[in-house]
Amino acid sequence: MDHFQYSNGRLHAEDVAVEDIAAVVGTPVYVYSTATLERHYTTFAAAMDGLDATICYAVKANTNIAVIRTLADLGAGADVVSGGELRAALSAGVPAGRIVFSGVGKTPDEMAAALTAGVMQINVESEPELDVLANVARSLNVRAPIAIRINPDVDAHTHAKITTGRSENKFGIEWTAAHQVYARAGAMPDIDVVGIAAHIGSQLTDLEPFGEAFHRLRDLVAMLRADGHNIRTLDLGGGLGIPYGNEEAPIPSPAAYADVIRSTVGDLGCRLILEPGRLLVGNAGALVTRVVYVKEGATRTFVIVDAAMNDLLRPTLYSAYHEIVPAKEAPADAETRQVDIVGPICETGDTFGTGRPLPPVAAGDLLIMRTAGAYGAVMASTYNMRPLVAEVLVKGEAFAVVADRIPVETLLARQHLPKWQGETAGSVSTEPANGPLAKAK
Numbered sequence: 001m002d003h004f005q006y007s008n009g010r011l012h013a014e015d016v017a018v019e020d021i022a023a024v025v026g027t028p029v030y031v032y033s034t035a036t037l038e039r040h041y042t043t044f045a046a047a048m049d050g051l052d053a054t055i056c057y058a059v060k061a062n063t064n065i066a067v068i069r070t071l072a073d074l075g076a077g078a079d080v081v082s083g084g085e086l087r088a089a090l091s092a093g094v095p096a097g098r099i100v101f102s103g104v105g106k107t108p109d110e111m112a113a114a115l116t117a118g119v120m121q122i123n124v125e126s127e128p129e130l131d132v133l134a135n136v137a138r139s140l141n142v143r144a145p146i147a148i149r150i151n152p153d154v155d156a157h158t159h160a161k162i163t164t165g166r167s168e169n170k171f172g173i174e175w176t177a178a179h180q181v182y183a184r185a186g187a188m189p190d191i192d193v194v195g196i197a198a199h200i201g202s203q204l205t206d207l208e209p210f211g212e213a214f215h216r217l218r219d220l221v222a223m224l225r226a227d228g229h230n231i232r233t234l235d236l237g238g239g240l241g242i243p244y245g246n247e248e249a250p251i252p253s254p255a256a257y258a259d260v261i262r263s264t265v266g267d268l269g270c271r272l273i274l275e276p277g278r279l280l281v282g283n284a285g286a287l288v289t290r291v292v293y294v295k296e297g298a299t300r301t302f303v304i305v306d307a308a309m310n311d312l313l314r315p316t317l318y319s320a321y322h323e324i325v326p327a328k329e330a331p332a333d334a335e336t337r338q339v340d341i342v343g344p345i346c347e348t349g350d351t352f353g354t355g356r357p358l359p360p361v362a363a364g365d366l367l368i369m370r371t372a373g374a375y376g377a378v379m380a381s382t383y384n385m386r387p388l389v390a391e392v393l394v395k396g397e398a399f400a401v402v403a404d405r406i407p408v409e410t411l412l413a414r415q416h417l418p419k420w421q422g423e424t425a426g427s428v429s430t431e432p433a434n435g436p437l438a439k440a441k
């Protein structure tokens, strides 16, 4: 359930017509609904009732600080995977003590930033990373609280590009190596082993793989405790799927997911860390775009819009489905016809939907791509030298731009001609005076 509904024939985000936002901010623009964010967070938190659970929002799904703040105000912590995400979470007001730092390639600088901030836990994904972290902790004179991410080798039954818990994936250490790696970590004076972490994939629409993975974690907790480790936290990752509107079967509810947690790891006496991303923000966002042309092709009709794969990559990258509706409500008896909704980028993959039934639309009309709050704006780029997409947050009757559109002037301003090509006004060569390229002049 979300708060993007028609009212008086116009699609609204809460009490604001998206048409009004587009008129002020322009298109394409991401629009987020505070009420939907709040609803998803409170539903998820209520499902975990009775469990010692800390909800660390996976900010990679939507790193806008206003979105993070909305969730932090409700008590959410954060799961971050880069120094940049750590800064965003801290800037948004998430207390460091509620931040988990995950990721396969943390650099020493990122580790130092996390340790200095005082994050709750760093999830270590390999032995080389463990060694580097121990060195960084020693240099800062702190003990690094860690969990080791275990790859439980279960099939998450999701898109190949977002499955993470198979032995062939790059994430975590094989669960069969846990005994030995924990023994090493446990012997390191600069490392404080606090828990175990796992994350098996994203957009899971089936609870069984969660059950399988959590059972494996349960066994590991018992084994590692028997080895003498004081395992206090169990990070179960994120991954619960959401409805995009094209599913054949219903998506499991947070309550059903919580039941799996209760029945597998609920009684271990561990503080549970949950890292939902998509579930909290996916349905809380939409991408608003304007029709540029309607083009009658030889065999198909193309609705060409001003958003493109650089603004919303999911359809191109994962063949993902996003429901697309007009901002103006069509009469119930309106005839629809099958159209392809495409962006202006010079790639056939720049397609948002094929054979979609739409009521008649014309140049200038607005279309809304729903369920784009997760992995939408965060994966946007400026490919084809297109401005970076703007973002707006709505709350009741109010809306605010929470991320500016980055105009082409700014994109051009960061590019420079080297000296040997002749500097243009405003461009500064970054070549050092006596640098290795000096001879090229």
Ligand code: LLP
Pocket: 058, 060, 061, 079, 102, 103, 162, 199, 201, 202, 203, 237, 238, 239, 240, 275, 276, 277, 278, 279, 314, 318, 374, 375
């Ligand atoms: N925790 C870890 C360690 C993760 O790697 C992820 C997502 C999450 C939590 C949050 O998962 P969620 O609850 O959002 O499923 N760009 C892709 C999704 C990539 C997910 C990566 N990791 C997409 O657009 O579908």
